[in-house]
Amino acid sequence: MSSARTTDLASGGHHIFEGFLNPPNQPPSPGADDSCSPSSLEPCPEPTILRPFWMLRCIAGVLNQPRGGFLTTRLFVPRQIWMNRSVKFKSVEDKIANCDLLTAALGKLSKVDTYDADAVLEELQGFEEVMERVQAALIKRLGSEVGVQALSALFKDAPVPIDSTGTTAETREAKPNKSYLSSWRKLRGKNSSSGVTIPLNSSRTDKEVANMASVPMTSFVPIDKRTAHRQTLSKEATTFEGPHKEYMNSVSRLCEAAQVLDQVARQVEDPGLKHSSPTHIGLELSTRHAAEFFGFYICRFVLGDVTLLMDKYVKRSTEWVIA
Template identity: 25%
Template sequence: MMSLLRQTMTSRTGGYVTRRLHVPHEVWSQGGAKLASVPEKIRVVEVLCSALEELQNWSAEYFGAGNVSSGMALGIGSIGRKEGEAWAAKLDEFSAVLDGVVGNFGKKLGVGEGFVTKKSSGVTSWGGKLTRQLDKFTNGKNLDSPAIYVHGLSKLFLQAQILDEHSKAISSTPIAPLYAGFPVEIRQALEIKLKHASEFFAKVVLTFVIRDMALLLDKYVKKCEKWLAE
């Protein structure tokens, strides 16, 4: 879904989100459309992009730079329990970022209810990191700019594909070679962590993005009706 949405934002001809729904590129760049809480959404997107970039770097460190799900990454044969435990620790840090986003912005954006199932030290410690990152990313930016918001979403949806690669790798039959070297209990733990990340993007990010897209589509259709009437 994130790949399809990104296509509507980056292609001049837009793209199909479903078999019946085509979203023109102009939907995202039209003027006069007022979206709610854009500054908060820009902050969320910036923090998630930073966290995913860090996760991408660690994935390359442990698995190599290739595609994890296809088994084409470097490092096959040299991955075992040690790398699995280290990767699990990085996914825990990433989960703390996701929980922190919901804790800090979920109520304002109207998303993520029930997503954070338990409190952890990671969420607490991440609060200070969140503040520092927000200061770094948003300093001097126009946080009310829909263009910055859409550009950030395009970047986020591209970076999020690293999670898709790992989810496919661990759930494929047979399992991808890079995950086959992990003990069963580590694979099971990793699968739970990756599922948690997937649920975050489904229940939090896609919830407010699709809500915004619906508003923008409604605005765009009304403009088209006006043009036809004229």
Template identity: 20%
Template sequence: MHLLRTTMVSSTGGYITRRLHVPQEVWSQGGAKLPNLVEKVRVVGILCSALEELQTISSDIFGAGNVSSGMALGIGSIGRKEGEAWISKLDEFLGVCDGVVSNFGKKLSVGEGFVLKKTTWSDKLGRRFDKFTNGKNLDSPALYVQGLKKLFSHAQLLDEHTKAVMSQPVAPAYSGLPMDIRSTADVKLRRSSEFFASVVLTFVIRDLSQLLDKYAKKCEKWLAE
């Protein structure tokens, strides 16, 4: 996700593999008709909101800074109570992920097998959903890409926590937590990664493939002229 975001924000684009360079213009070219754009913009907006809340709780519990680098502030006062509060917020985030798949997965052809049981929106999730359905022109490629930039930036929080809990020795931010709390956090962070792999990256890579194909055809036309 970090590499994909670089291709969107850098004026020269970026490499997402050693052989594939994606120019920034790929994301902003006119005339691209991506499928189910309204649903994708809604999903991205909902996830950004959920990750912003998770970031706030992470800062409250672990302190500001990168938890995997050992630079987070407030280390030393984290125990079971704080760990259980963090687990609770990870549960809430996974509830949002499950809700996204249950409500949008079929339409977007993503997330098969991710949700273990049928999930419905709670009142809180419903309000978050409504926030991204009212008063906006959701059928906008520019709004979609803007949302992806924000989402991929926010998602780095999950990467930081995953590195912190998996590092050997465990990062200072997690060293004061009981083993069972650490193990539970590890499981929930892995499930978050599975969600981004099976849902978000699935439809984003599909869209990128379509955009690259259109961009290549444009380049062929320019060369011919």
């Protein structure tokens, strides 16, 4: 009996029992063949300004790794989900066009010397105009699927703390958040960052943001790890196949291009440079705007499409098992 099972395993008859996943938060064992295995899940940075760019790296891992990647320690997304021809994405042509527009604009930003803060700020302000155009286009095509609208539905099962006055935390934070999103540009001139003042002691800190138990957190991500990740993206950029290959390629290239914003955001978060000059304050405002844009618009519609694909994949997989 054991010899027959061994023969079946060798021929691939019982491939469903084969395991190829390394632990999501640990590197592969030394000497192990991990050429097709997904990379370990990168810990999520604690500063909220860096989290959207971390999520883009996770999405890129799902797209570029031959077998998929982890979004959390409990959620593995196989690359096979992209082979489903029955799934029709909403406004996919517009998504591709806007992703390519952002990638081209980020390509110009990546050519600027990162040590020249004034030049980076000037180019970043130009990129904000592109973001506003893309934001308007996505809202027109996708409606409440992007932006800050309907976000409460994503956390409807989360407990809402109520203080002694009967006011929820969501209600207390609604006005400051809306004020920031609508008036951040008013804090500085259109073509200059002079005269910018922001409070040094903000009442809202990153520690107040709830962390997910299924996502490892870190206060520091090594630079060499991000460099290796970008090399992987470049290497796998032309291997997309299937009915959604144009969409996959467009999103993957945007995830790679957006890492230049991650580099600027890390410089902004440097305690030695924070609020050191009007230029750095302008960089912080622009970078936070970019982080919110990629978090509320790009990540939202991409993760929405991944959710749709996963639902179809799980449903079909269940049918195969029952059959």
